[in-house]
Amino acid sequence: MRRLLLLTGIFFVEKGEILATPETWKVEIPIKLTMFDEAVHTYQTHLDKFFRAFQEAGETNGTMSNWMLYQKMSLQTGVRHLNTMLDEIYDTVFQTSRRNRRSIYPIGMSFKLLFGTSTQDDMTELDKKMRTIKDNTNSLRLLLKQQVSIFNFTHDLMESDISKMRLQAQMLTDLSEDIEKMDKNTDQLLDALGTLSWNLATTSTAVMGVNNLQSALELLVIQVSSLKQAFQFAKVGKLDPFFLPRDTALEILRQVHSDSSVDANAIYKLADVSVFEDTRKPGTLVLLLTFPVLHTDNLFTVFQPFPLPGTIRQGLSYQVKPEAELIAVDYSKTKYFHLTQYEFNACYSSPIKVCKPQQVTRLESAAPSCLVRLLRGDVAAADRLCSVEILRSFRPRIFRPTPSLGYVFSVAGKMPLETFCKTEELSNRVPLYIFGSGILPLPKGCTVRNPDRGFELFGTDPLLIEQPSNADLLRHARVFVPDERLPRVEMMELHLQNLDETKMDARFGPLSFLEYYSVEKTNTHNLASWQQLVSWLECWWLQDSILRNP
Structure with a gap:
């Protein structure tokens, strides 16, 4: 079941489950x-x-x-x-040429x-x-x-x-x-x-x-x-059935993966082959067959992170910068590894995707990860690990990740909505405006417009898929919208509420804080070093208080 996890500053799309392990077993085939x-x-x-x-x-x-x-x-x-x-x-x-076979005389x-x-x-x-x-x-x-x-x-x-x-x-x-x-x-x-x-x-x-x-x-x-x-x-690392017949491959799978859901053809898809000459026996080559060990202990869930700007206050926003293109975590979210979209697409499709991880599997306790902490809901701990980008402004983002979900939005300021629904009851379910980031619920029979931005959104019902084996219905996707924010971002918002942009320009020149973190010049900081930035803002706030209250 595909899921979407939405957090302020980032959201995750679940790509599916994979079997991955660096462990292998080997077979030598003499030729x-x-x-x-x-x-x-x-x-x-x-x-x-x-x-x-x-x-x-x-x-x-x-x-x-x-x-x-x-x-x-x-x-x-x-x-x-x-x-x-x-x-x-x-x-x-x-060579790739083939012999044109002669027909046998009758x-x-x-x-x-x-x-x-x-x-x-x-x-x-x-x-x-x-x-x-x-x-x-x-x-x-x-x-x-x-x-x-x-x-x-x-x-x-x-x-x-x-x-x-x-x-x-x-x-x-x-x-x-x-x-x-x-x-x-x-x-x-x-x-x-x-x-x-x-x-x-x-x-x-x-x-x-x-x-x-x-x-x-x-x-x-x-x-x-x-x-x-x-x-x-x-020569390119693939196994041909000529060297390992199907019956032999099935027997190997029965011995090594008796409880695995991998089909017999997987051995030809997943095996890596190396060829070398046996110096002890002239005219004999040896094929070294390497196959990954696949067990349910090596089951991971792959998530794709997407930056989604979150508003700090009017005119100032931030978004989390992902540490990897994709991240795979185990069920307990204690082990993880990074992978690219190309590596994920290269995984062999069986009842469960089988991947050969290029990166080392890490323990989250020994090598903490921002993305893993966010997936676990440990926002306070992720605060010290995540890198963020400060944005003065950005274009509104409104999209639908899957056909069965509502619209995900991220806007810098309040955006009024014109709602047209078939009934008044449906109209009451649609907000008058959107602000920050979140999910816009839009039921079927409603249309939302914004003349200034020139977009029009149409509502649909959540997609339900009927299970062929029984009458139970499976919801296609679920959305989680937690209210937590990164603590240090909350602290910065409190300090920025006491600052006036015009006074900052007059006292510190044109290179003000907001200009320095403008869209044209976005800067990336690690949240662990934000304490210095917060102290800097506290000095501004103290100077401003002394000038206003001599």
Whole structure:
């Protein structure tokens, strides 16, 4: 819940809660670069062995040989690229270029489209049919030979029909010779089909081998590219999941922050990484991971102080000069540290903001702080610690810190207001004028104007936000308006009431107190040294009393 704390001379806006601590835990992650060298060398060995075996297997058609030569050159180019990236990592020269990955050739048996011929399955089926034809032909040839023998035997027995039998025997002999020629042609065809089947098997093995080599090359490229990117992150102090996988990060968080509300991604956002070489193991780098220790004991609330002039008397005002742009205090307001708006914006946004404080956390009892004392309401103690600026005049300041709050104002003198409300009851809730600093309540249905200053303010109701889990309503912001003033400022006001500016000019010249602390020449004093200034004013007051009462 965002709050606003208004004090005379300054006001605070609550920025939110943060977890902050200088304590850290460390993890060392060894990175063995020689492992990547060995992987690339092993890949090169298998690449050379594969293409050497293809050449030793025998000649294939020219198209296949040319295709294999092109693939070999392409894969060797990829290996050279891997070696170049590893050299860059070793030389700590990190480039951002990425390798355009080649697509893997499709694995399959669609050789009809690739080679314009049949597939292995087609050749196998054709071989079975041809062998069946050959077996049937051999059976027919044997049967015909038996018939020739029968006809020869019958020729001896049947002399009367010898001429006719010889003619039939000649015909059967010619038919037997034709069948023998057919059998020889069938053997030649089977040999050709066997050669074609071997070529298809060799081609299929070659294509699948090239695809496997390309897949392995792609994997190596991804790994080495991820290694380069991880080193780029490490060079600027960031952690990449390549060096610390998510499962390992979750296990570390469970061991170190079992009761923490920090999510798993926080380890990659909050970790600082340093890289150095392990001289005991050449080729090995060590990543030193540093992560802040986050516990609820290190919960702080951040406030942003804004100077807001407070009126001492007519024509003289002051405002507290903040010691820091932002201040973070713990719940008991006994510990604090300073931070800038840039450091606050750089905090990692998780369920609770996580910040790495650049300033040392201090104990308020040992190093008192003006802002902490004001936040604690210890105005008297803050009087000795705060620096203030004395202003002779300043421009009126009227603004609304949040849409749900009233208007914060700071004016040097009385400023009359013209009020226009829908009802008289609403009009009675708006003051006739404003003076000094404070909160202007302006309900919805009312409008306030000041013709001299040319501004117009519109009233709104406080914003209410409904909780999604229950019916309770949470007020968006609260305002605290204490009446305390800094004691030494009150003392100065009493003395200044007895001084007349014209008499001071006549007695001490044009460089009077009020001119010295004018807007053109504002001076900053520590409240601890105001006692001398008060004594000076007391002397003026005594001299003035003696002159008026001789």
